[in-house]
Amino acid sequence: xxxxxxxxxxxxxxxxxxxxxxxxxxxxxxxxxxxxxxxxxxxxxxxxxxxxxxxxxxxxxxxxxxxxxxxxxxxxxxxxxxxxxxxxxxxxxxxxxxxxxxxxxxxxxxxxxxxxxxxxxxxxxxxxxxxxxxxxxxxxxxxxxxxxxxxxxxxxxxxxxxxxxxxxxxxxxxxxxxxxxxxxxxxxxxxxxxxxxxxxxxxxxxxxxxxxxxxxxxxxxxxxxxxxxxxxxxxxxxxxxxxxxxxxxxxxxxxxxxxxxxxxxxxxxxxxxxxxxxxxxxxxxxxxxxxxxxxxxxxxxxxxxxxxxxxxxxxxxxxxxxxxxxxxxxxxxxxxxxxxxxxxxxxxxxxxxxxxxxxxxxxxxxxxxxxxxxxxxxxxxxxxxxxxxxxxxxxxxxxxxxxxxxxxxxxxxxxxxxxxxxxxxx
RNA sequence: GGAAGAGUGGCAGAGCUGGUUUAAUGCACUGGUCUUGAAAACCAGCGUGCGGCAACGUACCGGGGGUUCGAAUCCCUCCUCUUCCGCCA
Numbered sequence: 001x002x003x004x005x006x007x008x009x010x011x012x013x014x015x016x017x018x019x020x021x022x023x024x025x026x027x028x029x030x031x032x033x034x035x036x037x038x039x040x041x042x043x044x045x046x047x048x049x050x051x052x053x054x055x056x057x058x059x060x061x062x063x064x065x066x067x068x069x070x071x072x073x074x075x076x077x078x079x080x081x082x083x084x085x086x087x088x089x090x091x092x093x094x095x096x097x098x099x100x101x102x103x104x105x106x107x108x109x110x111x112x113x114x115x116x117x118x119x120x121x122x123x124x125x126x127x128x129x130x131x132x133x134x135x136x137x138x139x140x141x142x143x144x145x146x147x148x149x150x151x152x153x154x155x156x157x158x159x160x161x162x163x164x165x166x167x168x169x170x171x172x173x174x175x176x177x178x179x180x181x182x183x184x185x186x187x188x189x190x191x192x193x194x195x196x197x198x199x200x201x202x203x204x205x206x207x208x209x210x211x212x213x214x215x216x217x218x219x220x221x222x223x224x225x226x227x228x229x230x231x232x233x234x235x236x237x238x239x240x241x242x243x244x245x246x247x248x249x250x251x252x253x254x255x256x257x258x259x260x261x262x263x264x265x266x267x268x269x270x271x272x273x274x275x276x277x278x279x280x281x282x283x284x285x286x287x288x289x290x291x292x293x294x295x296x297x298x299x300x301x302x303x304x305x306x307x308x309x310x311x312x313x314x315x316x317x318x319x320x321x322x323x324x325x326x327x328x329x330x331x332x333x334x335x336x337x338x339x340x341x342x343x344x345x346x347x348x349x350x351x352x353x354x355x356x357x358x359x360x361x362x363x364x365x366x367x368x369x370x371x372x373x374x375x376x377x378x379x380x381x382x383x384x385x386x387x388x389x390x391x392x393x394x395x396x397x398x399x400x401x402x403x404x405x406x407x408x409x410x411x412x413x414x415x416x417x418x419x420x421x422x423x424x425x426x
Numbered sequence: 427g428g429a430a431g432a433g434u435g436g437c438a439g440a441g442c443u444g445g446u447u448u449a450a451u452g453c454a455c456u457g458g459u460c461u462u463g464a465a466a467a468c469c470a471g472c473g474u475g476c477g478g479c480a481a482c483g484u485a486c487c488g489g490g491g492g493u494u495c496g497a498a499u500c501c502c503u504c505c506u507c508u509u510c511c512g513c514c515a
Contacts, residue, residue, distance in 0.1 A: 049477060049485090053483055055495080062496070
């Protein structure tokens, strides 16, 4: 959520930046509506405070009058307060509806894209920030997609998941399970080495947490919801891990705050069927190691680069061909100011698979989180928040299986062997 | 799940027979005096949001609602914690 003060101060720049998201005048007028609603809110607040002030003053007087035994005067004052209360009730209800209006408008305004974000509408307009320098691997015609490899080596069973739960809930078996566990440990160890504090958070969160990171209200349908307890299954570790600092005021010297968490992630992912979603490409439950940082506004883009480097390092160690995209305005998520997608090439599917998304949210998320720091002048300012997947397991496994298939079996990359305890799946 | 007790500012802890409480006091923290430096002592400052150029006003004592001219204080409800019982990985 953008701050109204920022919309006021930089309205024209913001309008210009939002056109990169494909926004036209009819939507840009939301900015004016936000300012209008805020003006109204301020006026009502001033009015209401005045009434409250009078009420408080009168109430004190009544107390004194009673002590002095001046019953009649006290009763007269009571009548005045009665009048005041009617006014207060009226302005308060206006104030409440006005605040709701403002909030509604603000929730519809996405983050302002960073100056380096290319304009564009679809993923075709994304910019390749770093391409794979070598030739892409070419497998023989006998090469299989991961869903067939999974069956061949009995390491992953989608049909069994259907029996146990439903479509999109994979069941890993044997070496498939161990590969899964190995990757989790590998990713967590790498994050620890890079200075991230490891967190094991709850997998269910309350509505306050879901709201603070922006899942509510806009992405409510994406989350599994436990009605009886009013809790949500997390779609990513970002939600509980980021919320650790909800409402906190940290010291400037605490930056950067670096957290990592492995969790299973749950997504309802309504819609979207077909070849693209086959196998592990899109599932309802998957495993992911997330990295999160809270940073001083002046340093957040440096940090974003470091986080991308970290994820790159993982892909290099796994010996997977990858490229980095800078997302265009149209493909940029609602809350992000700048996002890099890391994609791994699947030689069998002959396409790039998104395995990580690393974003700087600037103050967009911290505004809802109310995550602030005290700067050197003693002023309270919103921190910048960043996060990225490091990494999502399902698609990495898909890519590993496909790219590393040989006639003897699937070869485990060197870096993982001490974790898996085997070097081939056959 | 059942019973009892409790939730106050970074921490500790008063207030809780409704009205100078503008939330006492201590610790911690920040600045200053003193000191070669430090400690101690002393002086001052020290929550957050909103409105206001400011003075200041206003809201917040777990969340929400109510009673009252007036609520940290009384009532209802929800949440959390502690202790005991039950159940259980």
